[in-house]
Amino acid sequence: MQKKEHPKGNFIGLIPLIFFLVIYISSGIVTRSFDNMPLLVAMILASIVALALKGDNKADTFEDKLTVFFKGAGQETMILMIVIFMLAGGFYYVTKSMHAVETVTNIGLTYLHGHFWCRGSLSLAALSALPWGHRWGPLPH
Known part of the structure; x- marks a missing residue:
């Protein structure tokens, strides 16, 4: 019996999450209030970072990235x-x-x-x- 190979994860996929956490938590610490940065603004910025990244497939166009993004959101x-x-x-x-x-x-x-x-x-x-x-x-x- 052969084992199925699962695709290995990539650290690059965690960069938007790490960016979101860093920007939201640091803005809360700097301003001493977590209400100053709305969550939606931090999520939009993290989404922009996610769309700007180059993943495993360097030939992906921006339209390909948007398709994957919207399929995941859908x-x-x-x-x-x-x-x-x-x-x-x-x-x-x-x-x-x-x-x-x-x-x-x-x-x-x-x-x-x-x-x-x-x-x-x-x-x-x-x-x-x-x-x-x-x-x-x-x-x-």
């Missing part, structure tokens, strides 16, 4: 991940703009007595988890 699991990321970002900005975090915190501090700290924190966690619904559950098939 996979079912990748699109699902992007949609979840976009919805989570939208949920974050909506709750931030209506000051939901401060409201739930103030409700907890105002109406919960110190003796009910454990039960109260569980109730507040359930209240804040309610909008997520089945997001953490299994995906429908």
Whole structure:
């Protein structure tokens, strides 16, 4: 029985991920706030780096790279991940703009007595988890 040879990975494929992590983390450390660089900007810059790289096939044109890039982005699991990321970002900005975090915190501090700290924190966690619904559950098939 012959073993099938799997194509070996190449370190060059990790360069866009490393670039994304370095630029996002370093901007957060330098500015002392990770909110100053939006994640989408760092992802777009990493995508530009990925398209600028020369891989194993040096004869690939820019159109060939775009085709591979969009085929990878068009996979079912990748699109699902992007949609979840976009919805989570939208949920974050909506709750931030209506000051939901401060409201739930103030409700907890105002109406919960110190003796009910454990039960109260569980109730507040359930209240804040309610909008997520089945997001953490299994995906429908």
